[in-house]
Amino acid sequence: MAASDDSSSWNTLEVHKHHEQRTVCHTRPKYREGRRPKAVKVYTINLESRFLLVQGVPAIGLMAELVQLFALYGAIEEYRVLDEYPAEEFTEVYLIKFQKLQSARVAKRNLDERSFYGGLLHVCYAPENETVEDTRQKLQERKRFVARIMRNKARERDQTEVEKSKMPNGPEMAMCEKKEWKVTSQKEEESLSTSYFLSYPLLPPPPQEDVYRPSSFSEQTSPSSSSSSVLKGYQCKMQPAEDNMGSTYHFVDTGNEPLPSKVLKSPSHGNPAIINKQRKICHPTTRFIPRTTQLENRKRKMEEVCQDTLLGIADTSETLIGPRLPQQPKMDMEDASLNITANLIRNTMAKISSVPECKPAEKKATTPKPRRRI
Amino acid sequence: MSSGRSRFPGPDRFEYLQALVTEFQDTDSPDAKEQVLANLANFSYDPGNMEDLRRLQVTELFLDMLTEESENLVEFGMGGLCNLSADRACRDQILRSDGVALVTGCLSSRREETVLSAVGTLMNLSERVTDPAVLQCVLRFSLSSSVRLRNLARVFLQDRCAPAQVERAERELQGRTQTALGIPLPQDQPGDASLATGAEQSKAAGSV
Numbered sequence: 001m002a003a004s005d006d007s008s009s010w011n012t013l014e015v016h017k018h019h020e021q022r023t024v025c026h027t028r029p030k031y032r033e034g035r036r037p038k039a040v041k042v043y044t045i046n047l048e049s050r051f052l053l054v055q056g057v058p059a060i061g062l063m064a065e066l067v068q069l070f071a072l073y074g075a076i077e078e079y080r081v082l083d084e085y086p087a088e089e090f091t092e093v094y095l096i097k098f099q100k101l102q103s104a105r106v107a108k109r110n111l112d113e114r115s116f117y118g119g120l121l122h123v124c125y126a127p128e129n130e131t132v133e134d135t136r137q138k139l140q141e142r143k144r145f146v147a148r149i150m151r152n153k154a155r156e157r158d159q160t161e162v163e164k165s166k167m168p169n170g171p172e173m174a175m176c177e178k179k180e181w182k183v184t185s186q187k188e189e190e191s192l193s194t195s196y197f198l199s200y201p202l203l204p205p206p207p208q209e210d211v212y213r214p215s216s217f218s219e220q221t222s223p224s225s226s227s228s229s230v231l232k233g234y235q236c237k238m239q240p241a242e243d244n245m246g247s248t249y250h251f252v253d254t255g256n257e258p259l260p261s262k263v264l265k266s267p268s269h270g271n272p273a274i275i276n277k278q279r280k281i282c283h284p285t286t287r288f289i290p291r292t293t294q295l296e297n298r299k300r301k302m303e304e305v306c307q308d309t310l311l312g313i314a315d316t317s318e319t320l321i322g323p324r325l326p327q328q329p330k331m332d333m334e335d336a337s338l339n340i341t342a343n344l345i346r347n348t349m350a351k352i353s354s355v356p357e358c359k360p361a362e363k364k365a366t367t368p369k370p371r372r373r374i
Numbered sequence: 375m376s377s378g379r380s381r382f383p384g385p386d387r388f389e390y391l392q393a394l395v396t397e398f399q400d401t402d403s404p405d406a407k408e409q410v411l412a413n414l415a416n417f418s419y420d421p422g423n424m425e426d427l428r429r430l431q432v433t434e435l436f437l438d439m440l441t442e443e444s445e446n447l448v449e450f451g452m453g454g455l456c457n458l459s460a461d462r463a464c465r466d467q468i469l470r471s472d473g474v475a476l477v478t479g480c481l482s483s484r485r486e487e488t489v490l491s492a493v494g495t496l497m498n499l500s501e502r503v504t505d506p507a508v509l510q511c512v513l514r515f516s517l518s519s520s521v522r523l524r525n526l527a528r529v530f531l532q533d534r535c536a537p538a539q540v541e542r543a544e545r546e547l548q549g550r551t552q553t554a555l556g557i558p559l560p561q562d563q564p565g566d567a568s569l570a571t572g573a574e575q576s577k578a579a580g581s582v
Contacts, residue, residue: 063478150462
């Protein structure tokens with residue numbers, strides 16, 4: 001065996017036997033065949049390396065492109081073109097040094113035999129470019145890795161054995177646990193099934209007599225959006241946490257609101273209070289609300305209506321039972337100037353009371369955009 | 375580090391490996407034997423398989439291959455041992471089966487890959503190597519023209535050998551008391567495999 005000089009690792013440009021691509025094995029039976037045709041070869045840590053030799057790169061100045069491609073798999077420490085390396089005509093050979101062995105491994109697996117600007121890359125490990133220290137690190141890393149995996153496996157096994165040994169000692173306990181688990185799993189199943197159920201567009205709720213329903217309008221224009229908005233309403237009800245985030249709330253309204261408000265604006269523009277009222281009413285039709293809440297809501301609405309009539313801004317669309325007065329009752333101040341002031345106050349009150357309700361409506365006009373799918 | 379997600383998790387994987395071992399033992403086709411051996415050796419690289427392979431006594435299977443006529447079978451078996459010996463339990467199994475002698479024999483192989491695997495396996499098998507024949511052989515490797523062999527041999531000498539022993543081996547190398555271990559036999563020599571097993575005992579001066 002001949003002694004040799006200590007040449008730098010980057011100067012060795014011999015063609016090594018392991019650089020050659022071995023002929024693909026075609027005699028494998030089906031069940032032993034992998035996803036890709038491969039030669040019969042055994043990889044050991046000695047053959048692997050952070051250095052990759054890339055052959056078959058078209059010689060049209062693709063250094064940047066090649067390095068970019070390889071950098072997808074991890075940080076590259078060094079790279080250079082091997083001008084002296086015997087290459088096929090019109091191709092170049094590159095040497096790429098990754099920071100980590102794992103990156104080189106994945107890069108080799110994914111990029112070997114990949115077509116690249118009309119050429120077919122042949123990627124192989126180039127461990128002959130390693131220094132002694134590189135080799136040592138590689139071996140130590142491998143040993144540490146195997147030890148860690150085996151330790152983890154042993155720990156897992158111990159845990160399962162401990163659980164197994166517990167079982168015969170307390171079969172009743174185990175039974176209890178099992179039962180509990182069954183119950184919880186059932187619950188999970190239930191919730192799963194409901195959510196599964198909800199993931200389908202629900203039928204719109206049956207029409208109610210005395211309540212204004214904008215969904216009938218929207219159904220005419222776009223049935224899919226209305227049904228999905230109805231569904232969203234349900235989901236929103238089911239997940240109040242998201243409501244608090246504010247996202248689902250807008251989420252719900254976006255589909256539902258713009259349509260009715262557009263429709264409504266024409267007959268009664270100029271009076272936002274009416275629109276607000278109608279929106280408020282239309283919610284109960286689209287969402288499921290428990291009976292008690294509905295009763296409470298009705299009570300609250302009645303009170304609101306009472307207040308509004310006092311202020312003289314009662315809703316015209318609100319269904320009133322009993323004979324309707326030809327005009328809203330307004331308090332007569334018995335003085336022209338006082339009456340003007342009272343009117344002014346009424347108008348401002350009407351505006352103020354409509355402002356906080358109005359805001360989401362404005363938002364609704366803007367929010368649909370980001371939600372739109374491409 | 376391993377092949378990532380395994381195609382045959384849990385008991386299925388064990389059964390698949392078992393089927394491979396069975397095929398290896400039953401088949402008459404040398405091609406199939408090589409392929410299955412290569413498969414098993416590559417599976418040995420993945421720590422997730424090591425326990426199953428140990429239970430299937432694949433270490434024994436690999437050790438058997440070291441005395442085969444076919445150089446391919448020797449190379450693949452040696453590669454498998456190099457992969458498996460990284461695990462402590464597998465290492466102990468190899469040691470119990472007197473694997474050191476068989477592996478040492480492979481240091482004289484003509485194939486670089488086999489020699490590299492043998493050196494790597496020896497490093498995995500023992501923390502301290504004291505066999506003077508092995509030491510001399512690795513010392514020679516550390517002067518090899520092959521960078522891979524040279525690097526591995528240097529790591530071996532630095533990490534697995536006492537400096538005093540290395541010095542003595544160097545003196546021996548310069549003197550006349552050399553061993554033939556690690557010197558590949560000429561191509562036309564018959565019975566290469568049988569000689570290789572007992573190579574570490576042959577203290578005769580290297581005639582090559």
